[in-house]
Amino acid sequence: MSISKHATQHKQAFDEPLWWGLFSAGGICFAVFLPAVILFIAVLLPLGLLPAEALSYERASTLLFSVPGFLFVGAVVCLPLFHAAHRLRHGMFDISVGNDALNKKLMYGGAALLSIVALGIVVTGFLR
Amino acid sequence: MDKLSTQRLPLLKRNWWLKHRFFKLYMLREATVLPLVFFTLCLLAGMVALLQGADSWQGWIAFMGSPIVLALNLLALAASLFHAATFFVLFPRVMPIRIAGHSLPDQAIVAGQWAGVVAVALLFFWLLGRV
Incomplete structure (x- = not known):
């Protein structure tokens, strides 16, 4: 299955344990945190099933723009993004889309960029 | 290769x-x-x-x-939830846990992780469900 991925390059891939570690950590976060996060923020909140002040503008700002908010974004946005990047990269390889060297840069690069944006938003809100 | x-x-x-x-x-x-x-x-x-x-x-x-x-x-x-169901069964295979010389049954590790999902949901309910 991994012929064309490795046949042309014989050098050792030293970075793979890093991507695999981020994939695993992100997988745990996706499984343990995301069900509750999606249920409360993307289902109950827009359906108006939470108390009115639970995520008002003031309360949501206070909760997000804080140290726990920074950790929340790390566990709910950044790590799951690297998990998704890893699965997308290997999924694209499985169905022969693009070439792996470029997909790798695009996927992990995209996850890193969005992670920096997400953490940057929290820091900006915190410092304001 | x-x-x-x-x-x-x-x-x-x-x-x-x-x-x-x-x-x-x-x-x-x-x-x-x-x-x-x-x-x-x-x-x-x-x-x-x-x-x-x-x-x-x-x-x-x-x-x-x-x-x-x-x-x-x-x-x-x-x-x-589907991802959780597939991911939790991997944990005991990748990292078997042994306590005092006895290996913890796979089902116990899987159940422990589902308990984590419920705990996070309860935390959210505590934080957002009541005012």
Whole structure:
């Protein structure tokens, strides 16, 4: 299955344990945190099933723009993004889309960029 | 990977995974990240809205309530639970836990992780469910 991925390059891939570690950590976060996060923020909140002040503008700002908010974004946005990047990269390889060297840069690069944006938003809100 | 490997294995076609139920489930598991990415982008938009002000925040909540967005996020919720079911059974295989010389049964480790899911949901209920 991994012929064309490795046949042309014989050098050792030293970075793979890093991507695999981020994939695993992100997988745990996706499984343990995301069900509750999606249920409360993307289902109950827009359906108006939470108390009115639970995520008002003031309360949501206070909760997000804080140290726990920074950790929340790390566990709910950044790590799951690297998990998704890893699965997308290997999924694209499985169905022969693009070439792996470029997909790798695009996927992990995209996850890193969005992670920096997400953490940057929290820091900006915190410092304001 | 030795030099002869290309002679041993034929290149696979794009639809190789459609031929067996096991591989279809594998691809379904891989695909759970698609709705996850959608939800993450929604969440990022919400964070930007929160930075912009109260009107943007209310606008974002209205956007999250539109039928298509809500449907895709319900799909993300289902995907997260399916991913959890597949991911939790891997843990005891990758990292068997031994306590005082006895290995913890696989079911106990899986159950412990589901307990974690419930605990996080209870934390959210404590934080957001009552005012």
